[in-house]
Amino acid sequence: MGGWTGKILRVDLTRRSVKVEPLNIAWARDFIGGRGLGARYLFAEMDPRVDALSPDNKLIFATGPLTGTNASCGARYMVVTKGALTGAITTSNSGGHWGPELKFAGYDMVIVEGKAPEPMYLWIYDDEVEIRSARHLWGRTTWETEDLIREESGVPDAVVASIGPAGERLVRFACIINDRHRAAGRSGVGAVMGSKNLKAIAVRGTRGVALAEPKAFLEATWTAKARMAKNPVTGSGFAKFGTLATMDPINEVGALPTFNHQQGQFEGVQQIGAGALKKSGRLLTNKACFACTIACGRVTKVTGGGVERYTIYTSRKNWRMAAEGPEYENAWSLGADCGIADQDAILMANYLCNELGMDPISMGVTVAAAMELYEKGVLTEEQCGIALRFGSGGALLKMVEDTGWRRGIGAELAEGAMRLTARFGHPELFMGVKGQEFPAYDPRGLQGMGLGYATSNRGACHLRAFTAGAEVFGKMDRTATDGKAELTKKLQDTGAGSYDASGLCSFVDSAIGPKDVVPMLAAATGLPYTVEEILKIGERIHNLERLFNLRAGFTAKDDTLPRRMLAEPTPSGPSAGMVNRLAEMLPRYYEIRGWDADGRPTPAKLADLGLA
């Protein structure tokens, strides 16, 4: 057998012990890896009702059988845990080099349990696994932490995944950063790591990832790579413009959320889109994650005088160096949603989020909510230490920095937009689902995205059912609700089974699908996977996550959208007058999922999926 290494690491921080266990191969076959396998272990080992920030929560780092191979975009690992932001199961994905390095060290997963009595980090060099003191790293940024661990260990090739000051301070949307700019970003997985007093996991691996049928595997990866090279998105579009290429078309249909989702178009879009980043000279080059043949990463530099204009106290030495970002999501959340058209402010806020270890989507949307509270006179300049106006780059940067260090009003923003708006008496200003802030697509102008957000198991997310692909770039009517339930289910199952579980990046899906992934998985593992089986595995994963959430206390009532999306029509632009008609789609969605009217999987469905 190949693909999997067949071993997992179990780390008990309370007892300060480390164990190597054999991988449960039956589960691996039925859930593949990554998101699926991580969820299987979490579901089996943990009561979903535990407090996400208590030592009872487990934090799982899971790779897939294609992680560390030459399959294009086989770079990914998933962080699976109960999210600090949502209280739901989360599966937060990251690229870079960390996942492959863990495989090279000889492990498919790391399961972290308990809580260390004081700051610790985990050191893995092949068979050498140690829990080391991280006292001297506490309070350091993620970038400093990576450098310090490499220096003190004398292993320059060690790859580090760490939390920053935000994770240490339990900012609810803190993330885990590896390779400086790659993030397991969403749902507060960094806060869970911080609650365990675990600063970092550093890995160096010198072994190989073997394959069951090497020759067939190379053929399969080459076929998929050739297809990706020919596709306009994966072959050239994303390399040239990055995901930022999405901003203009989404703005054109009036679905670019602006001013905390009050509007669907942003005036400043010309100043912050893909073209502008290139023209202004801030874009230096593009960069790939491990094994990626797309290379969508944006390598950028602050060049517009931002360093002089804005006051930042964190790691100032870095402001002159190249760094990465922004992706479309960050340029939107830190830009359009806050009404900010200054690229330097967006870049600096993006770098700061990476250094402090915070999800820029949730950060931007939370700042936007705070700005609306300020607009309404609920928050004052005195409270915030600055005029928290929409459009103010200075205000954005101050909020980001204050949130990461939990200073002043930042301590309130650190709780995320749902808790922030509730605390100040305006819960209707929270733009998100299940506690997690929306990404960059207004569901009023894109009906399918609304259903995807409402039913995503980790709260609002664009990566679980990207219906915008069909609604903006494909042939589906974005304003209709017909067929959106079917599309959402199909995308959810396809994504879970073929990319999220196997170790691939979901961005491959413009060019390749399950029929390309199957030969790779089959040749890697030696198991005769089929397309039907992969889709069924995807469905199984989605249902298992759903069961976790039901046990954690979620109900059908949580499969909803904020009132603004359901009842306040988009005021102007091509989506003017529209709201999201979730009620037309949700019952149909439950029905084709084989769930009852309360959104619970029926016993027959569970039996069919082997989850009974």
Place this chain on the structure above:
Amino acid sequence: MAHRMLRIVPEKCTGCMQCELACSFVQTGAFQPSRSVIRVHLFDEQASYAPYTCFQCREAWCMTACPVNAIAVNLATGAKVVLEQTCVGCALCTIACPFGTMFYNPDTKKAFKCNLCEGDPACARACPTAAIVYEAAAPDWMTPWADKVHSRYLEAVSSSS
């Protein structure tokens, strides 16, 4: 003696490691970058990425250093190759190489290096951006001199074998 060589175009490199993966697969039959003889360096703060591997120096220090003549020239490709049977694993070549492109395998206890894959380098094939091209090198000021040394050497080996 116009052998082709691996030309590196750093501006095109995205740091994707496909070259290391392909190389390690040739060496081991698995994906194991620690056994790749081409190594990619990511200079993140300078926004620059580049692979490097053996230049197949015309006057090769590894050959000069080897006490048992375990490094030979492949006459077809010009590659300097390690003769596994002869290599005694003393690792002198890894010290002699000024570019760090001679490696030591602790499992086999032998030296190993780039052999240009017998004239079809896997790294160049795998690179998605053509940042590695296998082609005739453009002559520079050192070339005529190095060619002379090189052909003298080749004559010596071919007449002795």
